[in-house]
Amino acid sequence: MTKNYTFTIYSNDQTGILNRISAVFSRAGLNIEALSVCESTHSGLFRHNVQVSCDAQTGFRVSQQLERQIEVIKADFYHQDEIIQQELALYKIASKSMLEQTLAEQIIHRHHARVLSMNSEFTVIEKIGKRAESQALFDDLSTVGVLEFVRSGPVSISKLMTTESLQEDMPVFKQHATCESENGQTVETSS
Amino acid sequence: MKSASNTSDPMTINNPLADQELPNVSGAESIILSLLAEGVSQVFGYPGGAIMPTYDALMDYEDQLEHIMVRHEQGAVHAAQGYARASGKVGVCLATSGLGATNLITGIADAYLDSTPLVCITGQVFAQLLGTDAFQEIDILDISTPVTKWNIKVTQASEIPAAIAKAFYIAKSGRPGPVLIDITKNAQIDCMAFDYHPCYQLNSYQPTPQPDELALVQAARLINVAKKPLVLFGQGLILGAAEQEFLAFAERCGAPLAATILGLSALPTNHPQYVGMLGMHGNYAPNTLTNECDVLIAVGMRFDDRVTSNLDFYAKQAKVIHFDIDPSEINKNVAVDVAVLGDVKHTLPAVTKQLDANKHPQWLAKFHQLHAIEQHKIIAKDLEPKTDTINMAEVIKCLNQQDDNCLIVTDVGQHQMVACRYAKFSQSRSLITSGGLGTMGFCLPAAIGAKFARPDRQVVGIVGDGGVQMTIQELGVLMQHQLPVKIIILNNQFLGMVRQWQELYFDKRYASTELSNPNFGLIADGYGINNAKVSSRAHLADAVHTMLSHPGAFVLEVMVAQQDNVFPIITPGASVADMCLGTNTAGTSDDNSED
Incomplete structure (x- = not known):
């Protein structure tokens, strides 16, 4: 099997x-x-x-x-x-979606993710967890638009x-x- | 002075530079000195751009290190294989970068599958040109990775001796295999202080696993209670120089003994417990009774699919004991009950001393009964044919009758199977054949290497008309070195084995298997090699006698039956117990003394 x-x-x-x-x-x-x-x-x-x-x-x-x-x-x-496994996922979203609406911030908070880097153009969010968790965050963030997404393999x-x-x-x-x-x-x- | 002056270092005596100040030499010269320190006296190779500094250095050491220039790099690696398998030493070959290195690959792969110790040294372009598609630049490290036991690229002169020391240690220790060292041209040209330290240990490599005491006890216990034990022996016995230990083991347990193709000659063929060869074209009794034995004892063999055929129907009734040096072979193809890891030279005696003296006359009689069937249906016809044309088997029989102690080197195909089935062996390392890879073109260069390794032995190459044309240029080496190798071309004007399969499994559609052959005698003449051609049975014995007694090289072409088949055969996918004894019943003789 x-x-x-x-x-x-x-x-x-x-x-x-x-x-x-x-x-x-x-x-x-x-x-x-x-x-x-x-x-x-x-x-x-x-x-x-x-x-x-x-x-x-x-x-x-x-x-x-x-x-x-x-x-x-x-x-x-x-x-x-x-x-025991963990994965690291990074998400890039437009900073204006962080500034102009609270939805993105709520999503980040709800998923226990964190903002890794932010400038006037884009924000990079980091999520450490299982595959399903980083995928769930991706699905939710897609509603505000994900510019770029990368996930490490499991460690x-x-x-x-x-x-x-x-x-x-x-x-x-x-x-x-x-x-x-x-x-x-x-x-x-x-x- | 470092370890070169250390008298406890066993390699010191071979180091031509011992008791001198560390010499400043070129990387190329360090290659030669390292080879000499490893006791190498002959290398096979072909020069070219990226290996030229090494060839230049070689000229200064001609009296100590003989270079045999082949006519194609494939010839160099096969010759090194023949050398290694005839002598038990490491075979060494040299080639240039790019095409020189890729031309070695077939032989390296062959050596990998047949566990032959080789050190292959290839030149490489200058280090600063690596990765630029420079002239004759190929990433031979990547190409050779799947077919080498180990490989390394050397880009600095100072790294050469350590790389060569490690290469020799890895090639010859544990389960032997080919290694490749790729040395850039700048590393060959640059100078370095030469100091040689042989390698005896590596942090990541355990060549010989420690025997497990419990496994030794379990193995002995199983063998002692067995009613129908069957021993399968392979090349591990020869590689481990454990022929005598095996004989003691075998005679103590009294079991029938069957050989894999590469195990042939480890045991004299006339031994009363010897029951023949395993495999697709092996003997009827050992194949069939594999599925009847109660304990299967595999010694230094790897359950190749040509031996086991369909694994779903292979020895399911038997307890399996597997002696091997390579842990990765255990449970690879056949699930084993007891694995005896380690060097058979040590594990066999450890088990033997726990064995009860036994004999299995009724069980052996069963082998003899089945052998009588094979004798009647196949062997008699092969050896005493009633046909007009000569059979391959009777050529082998004729050779046996005139010289029962020659070193036989075969090519691949029908003649190989016939030679392995019918050749008689009285001493170990008497058969060199391409087993795992089945490389046509192997015979001629391998026979050359074997003769360089064992000038004292009569080396006879047995080759087909197809295979000989794959490396026929190596007749030039026989000519140049006046090397008394005998070559028998069994000419059926077909790629016989493929033709046989076309007849049996492809509706007799003979696609691209009929050969338009040259005049082999004229080719031999061109190289100044004595030759003869024989087409009738009446002249065969005389021709073989002429060949064997000729002091120099000799090519004997024997015209054999065009469309003969090798039987018995295990149909691909069938059980090992379902050997097909053939379709052709013509010409059977009832009176035959051969076994």
């Missing part, structure tokens, strides 16, 4: 590593729905968050192929209920305590637990 999965991939800082990672997804026929890259808690190691829709078996196989890449230290994948953090505890002996992270499965259904990817 196809579900949303978020992969958390730790890699060294090497030119071309993002291509190598994305190639694993495209080879599996998966479209990357959201991607964010940042330095991890370990200086010099990068954390790639990749969200895709796939079935569990494909997700497992992709995580195996990701870990097979030399510069990848670890690749985990999580179902949506195993992570995710796992609910586990151990995720980023990359121990000192790095190669250990590529050591898998014995993969046992019942009819190929349940599989643990890594220790």
